[in-house]
Amino acid sequence: MEYTRFEKARIVGARALQLSMGAPPLIETPADVRNPVRVSMLEYEAGAIPLTVKRTASHQVKAS
Amino acid sequence: MYRIIPMSDTVRIPPEQMTEGLEGTIARLVQSSFEGRLNKSFGITVLTTNVQPAGEGQVIHGDGAIYQKVSFDAMVFKPDNQEIVDGIVAEVVEFGAFIHIGPLDALVHMSQVMNDFMTADVGNERLVGKESGRTLEVGENVRARIVTASLNELSPRESKIGLTMRQPGLGKFEWIDEDRRKAKEGGAPAAGDEPHGDKPVTKRQAKKAEKAAGAA
Numbered sequence: 001m002e003y004t005r006f007e008k009a010r011i012v013g014a015r016a017l018q019l020s021m022g023a024p025p026l027i028e029t030p031a032d033v034r035n036p037v038r039v040s041m042l043e044y045e046a047g048a049i050p051l052t053v054k055r056t057a058s059h060q061v062k063a064s
Numbered sequence: 065m066y067r068i069i070p071m072s073d074t075v076r077i078p079p080e081q082m083t084e085g086l087e088g089t090i091a092r093l094v095q096s097s098f099e100g101r102l103n104k105s106f107g108i109t110v111l112t113t114n115v116q117p118a119g120e121g122q123v124i125h126g127d128g129a130i131y132q133k134v135s136f137d138a139m140v141f142k143p144d145n146q147e148i149v150d151g152i153v154a155e156v157v158e159f160g161a162f163i164h165i166g167p168l169d170a171l172v173h174m175s176q177v178m179n180d181f182m183t184a185d186v187g188n189e190r191l192v193g194k195e196s197g198r199t200l201e202v203g204e205n206v207r208a209r210i211v212t213a214s215l216n217e218l219s220p221r222e223s224k225i226g227l228t229m230r231q232p233g234l235g236k237f238e239w240i241d242e243d244r245r246k247a248k249e250g251g252a253p254a255a256g257d258e259p260h261g262d263k264p265v266t267k268r269q270a271k272k273a274e275k276a277a278g279a280a
Binding site: 022 | 078079080082083120123127128129
């Protein structure tokens with residue numbers, strides 16, 4: 001599924017919060033990347049984040 | 065009575081526990097939040113098994129945890145009025161004895177132990193019947209009937225469960241066997257109502273036992 005920039009922000013943000021609260025990273029990250037938001041972005045780009053977006057019907061109508 | 069009942073609830077999975085499999089994690093979380101918990105309508109939850117996720121987990125704004133609906137089977141123990149239970153004498157106090165009946169403790173008052181005048185020998189952790197010489201000591205197995213059950217949700221240990229053993233077929237296992245044998249032999253009345261001929265013997269024996277206990 002192609003995400004909108006809003007959905008991307010929500011996913012990366014939610015995942016970054018999980019990482020900051022101690023969740024283990026799902027990908028190998030370079031040693032210098034320690035910022036949870038950065039790690040979250042790398043995970044998003046690798047397609048490793050196990051989160052999905054539930055869109056409402058009205059949203060889907062407007063988006064299409 | 066013990067029952068296994070299906071239950072469902074939502075558990076919060078903290079981020080630091082997003083490590084191994086989902087099922088193991090939620091089983092652990094359900095265990096820690098339900099086992100040992102007392103509920104007035106279900107009773108005390110002894111253990112939870114068969115924990116299954118029900119649908120997808122939810123991510124909430126502002127909390128890095130996942131909220132997962134779960135369904136599971138809970139084994140509960142609820143002391144019902146008039147229920148017959150087997151237990152072990154846990155403690156003897158001035159006014160009776162506390163009996164372990166599974167996950168909870170119940171009280172059998174001195175007046176409810178048998179058809180005899182009971183005295184508490186707290187030092188030797190036992191109750192002694194004046195006429196019959198029968199004794200009830202810590203660690204012995206008894207069968208009793210629940211007569212009152214008032215459960216305290218906030219503090220299960222504060223729950224008050226009252227027992228009686230003053231009925232045929234109730235009491236210490238040895239007494240039950242003895243009464244049954246006597247009833248078979250001569251049709252003698254059961255539950256502490258021994259024929260009078262036995263009394264001096266048992267009394268003397270009780271005194272001897274007391275002396276022996278005092279000397280030791």
